[in-house]
Amino acid sequence: xxxxxxxxxxxxxxxxxxxxxxxxxxxxxxxxxxxxxxxxxxxxxxxxxxxxxxxxxxxxxxxxxxxxxxxxxxxxxxxxxxxxxxxxxxxxxxxxxxxxxxxxxxxxxxxxxxxxxxxxxxxxxxxxxxxxxxxxxxxxxxxxxxxxxxxxxxxxxxxxxxxxxxxxxxxxxxxxxxxxxxxxxxxxxxxxxxxxxxxxxxxxxxxxxxxxxxxxxxxxxxxxxxxxxxxxxxxxxxxxxxxxxxxxxxxxxxxxxxxxxxxxxxxxxxx
Amino acid sequence: xxxxxxxxxxxxxxxxxxxxxxxxxxxxxxxxxxxxxxxxxxxxxxxxxxxxxxxxxxxxxxxxxxxxxxxxxxxxxxxxxxxxxxxxxxxxxxxxxxxxxxxxxxxxxxxxxxxxxxxxxxxxxxxxxxxxxxxxxxxxxxxxxxxxxxxxxxxxxxxxxxxxxxxxxxxxxxxxxxxxxxxxxxxxxxxxxxxxxxxxxxxxxxxxxxxxxxxxxxxxxxxxxxxxxxxxxxxxxxxxxxxxxxxxxxxxxxxxxxxxxxxxxxxxxxxxxxxxxxxxxxxxxxxxxxxxxxxxxxxxxxxxxxxxxxxxxxxxxxxxx
Ligand SMILES: Nc1ncnc2c1ncn2[C@@H]1O[C@H](COP(=O)(O)OP(=O)(O)OP(=O)(O)O)[C@@H](O)[C@H]1O
Ligand SMILES: [Mg+2]
Numbered sequence: 001x002x003x004x005x006x007x008x009x010x011x012x013x014x015x016x017x018x019x020x021x022x023x024x025x026x027x028x029x030x031x032x033x034x035x036x037x038x039x040x041x042x043x044x045x046x047x048x049x050x051x052x053x054x055x056x057x058x059x060x061x062x063x064x065x066x067x068x069x070x071x072x073x074x075x076x077x078x079x080x081x082x083x084x085x086x087x088x089x090x091x092x093x094x095x096x097x098x099x100x101x102x103x104x105x106x107x108x109x110x111x112x113x114x115x116x117x118x119x120x121x122x123x124x125x126x127x128x129x130x131x132x133x134x135x136x137x138x139x140x141x142x143x144x145x146x147x148x149x150x151x152x153x154x155x156x157x158x159x160x161x162x163x164x165x166x167x168x169x170x171x172x173x174x175x176x177x178x179x180x181x182x183x184x185x186x187x188x189x190x191x192x193x194x195x196x197x198x199x200x201x202x203x204x205x206x207x208x209x210x211x212x213x214x215x216x217x218x219x220x221x222x223x224x225x226x227x228x229x230x231x232x233x234x235x236x237x238x239x240x241x242x243x244x245x246x247x248x249x250x251x252x253x254x255x256x257x258x259x260x261x262x263x264x265x266x267x268x269x270x271x
Numbered sequence: 272x273x274x275x276x277x278x279x280x281x282x283x284x285x286x287x288x289x290x291x292x293x294x295x296x297x298x299x300x301x302x303x304x305x306x307x308x309x310x311x312x313x314x315x316x317x318x319x320x321x322x323x324x325x326x327x328x329x330x331x332x333x334x335x336x337x338x339x340x341x342x343x344x345x346x347x348x349x350x351x352x353x354x355x356x357x358x359x360x361x362x363x364x365x366x367x368x369x370x371x372x373x374x375x376x377x378x379x380x381x382x383x384x385x386x387x388x389x390x391x392x393x394x395x396x397x398x399x400x401x402x403x404x405x406x407x408x409x410x411x412x413x414x415x416x417x418x419x420x421x422x423x424x425x426x427x428x429x430x431x432x433x434x435x436x437x438x439x440x441x442x443x444x445x446x447x448x449x450x451x452x453x454x455x456x457x458x459x460x461x462x463x464x465x466x467x468x469x470x471x472x473x474x475x476x477x478x479x480x481x482x483x484x485x486x487x488x489x490x491x492x493x494x495x496x497x498x499x500x501x502x503x504x505x506x507x508x509x510x511x512x513x514x515x516x517x518x519x520x521x522x523x524x525x526x527x528x529x530x531x532x533x534x535x536x537x538x539x540x541x542x543x544x545x546x547x548x549x550x551x552x553x554x555x556x557x558x559x560x561x562x563x564x565x566x567x568x569x570x571x572x573x574x575x576x577x578x579x580x581x582x583x584x585x586x587x588x589x590x591x592x
Contacts, residue, residue, distance in 0.1 A: 068469070070465065070468065070469065073464075073465070073468060075385060075386065098471055098472070098473050099471070101468060101469060101470065101471040102470070102471030103471075105469060105470060105471075106465075106469035106470075108462060108465060108466065108469070110462060112460070112462035112463060112465070112466045113466075114463065114466065114467075114481060114485075114590075115463070115484070115485050115590035115591055115592040116484075116590060124470075124480070125470035125471070125472070128470070128471065128472050128473075128476050128480070129470075129471055159590075159591065161591060161592065172466070175470065176469075176470065179470050179471060
């Protein structure tokens with residue numbers, strides 16, 4: 001089973017100039033009896049960076065992980081609604097979650113390289129994805145793509161864990177792009193890194209966005225303002241269920257928020 | 272008082288203190304460590320000494336011990352090969368059964384089973400590990416042997432045979448391997464699994480190519496404990512494998528038609544031999560008595576070598592996270 005790759009020709013896409021990479025409709029995620037997020041409508045534009053921001057526990061990670069069915073791995077999690085990826089709902093019963101994740105890669109909060117060599121870290125994913133070409137070349141290409149090549153080219157055989165935190169995170173990005181996904185999800189990719197390493201990742205994201213659609217969760221307002229083209233602001237209601245408050249171009253969200261709650265949050269006036 | 276540093280009120284005293292509780296606990300822990308080391312040393316000393324007494328006698332020679340193909344104390348023939356061969360046969364058969372099944376159970380429990388199912392299955396496995404080995408022995412004799420006879424023919428399979436004992440040893444150590452391996456697999460951080468799934472790995476790819484290698488040291492430890500257990504297992508082989516060494520006239524006889532490997536014939540293992548001859552009225556200071564220690568010492572050496580090999584394997588293939 002694999003999802004259809006034919007480009008969607010739905011009206012909403014054509015009416016706009018921009019192309020939609022992925023879109024959530026009426027998305028609800030439950031953890032057991034607890035509804036973690038409700039009614040999320042989000043259209044993510046292709047080859048742009050979209051940031052998800054909001055207070056802790058408002059369901060940013062939950063929404064992000066819905067985009068590549070990572071929540072499937074949580075036994076109690078249940079998803080309602082649709083996520084349209086190139087016109088196909090990835091939660092349709094005939095869709096294979098593994099195939100979805102091959103097209104929608106993920107970078108995690110804490111760098112989590114495999115306990116293998118730097119080379120293997122990158123080759124591994126490509127291999128399980130059936131890559132048959134020149135592996136050396138792919139490894140170099142991916143490491144260059146993640147701005148890590150110069151730092152590691154002489155120690156490809158060393159363990160991924162011999163690298164610094166920032167380098168490890170770039171290694172994780174490299175291994176993600178080695179699989180050549182269409183979309184890269186990043187869940188607070190810089191929260192374990194120092195400011196310089198953070199800046200490098202941000203620069204890297206700006207480069208990657210020429211080829212990939214990026215969705216990033218961040219707690220760092222400046223980061224969202226700096227790197228993201230679009231920003232979505234989430235909040236929780238009194239049942240602790242998260243919902244989308246405001247979504248728009250980052251400059252609009254940060255300079256001229258339409259919603260009072262957004263304004264309060266980005267100006268740090270939230271209790 | 273607000274604004275006042277607490278040091279102003281509390282005099283500074285950084286002198287070393289004696290902490291009675293700490294010292295006592297430390298002493299106890301060191302004592303416990305010493306007991307285990309001393310026991311081991313004691314056992315080794317006894318083994319080496321008595322083995323030495325055995326070889327100092329006129330009849331057995333080192334050369335015969337290691338190259339002879341007959342073990343028959345009555346006529347003073349002390350070639351270890353028949354006993355060693357039986358031990359290796361039952362152990363290898365046992366491991367061949369236990370390793371794949373045990374590992375599959377471990378992978379199933381840690382990567383596939385729901386928490387509820389795991390909560391049921393793990394205790395069951397642990398109960399299985401607690402069944403007395405004598406029960407397994409009669410299981411081999413009363414169930415496995417007839418089964419083998421049915422499968423391979425009544426005349427091919429002797430009533431006492433190595434295969435039956437070996438297979439049951441395997442069944443006996445499955446819980447050991449699966450339980451210890453499951454612990455090792457479960458200890459692998461969730462983040463590694465998520466990393467694999469996040470790049471489109473299947474469950475199987477994640478389990479076998481990420482989680483398993485990351486848990487390899489723990490699994491190797493499990494395998495070693497299991498192997499030592501298989502080599503040292505006594506009751507099952509004493510009951511089901513045979514009550515006399517599978518002796519050969521010479522090496523030609525032993526290797527001809529691979530006689531020594533025939534799993535369907537009886538053979539006595541090192542441990543089986545030890546219990547059998549020490550079970551009767553074996554008197555101290557006889558050559559039979561001393562021979563036991565030579566056998567036991569060799570057993571000890573085998574497990575030691577197994578341990579060293581496994582340490583080496585672990586160091587060679589360890590994936591540290
Ligand atoms: N595996 C889970 N089981 C049960 N509840 C969960 C699980 N994961 C998250 N939740 C709950 O879902 C809600 C949203 O969690 P989520 O991790 O998506 O928030 P978040 O916005 O990413 O928070 P943070 O900024 O702290 O990372 C929280 O109330 C959380 O307690
Ligand atoms: Mg989160």
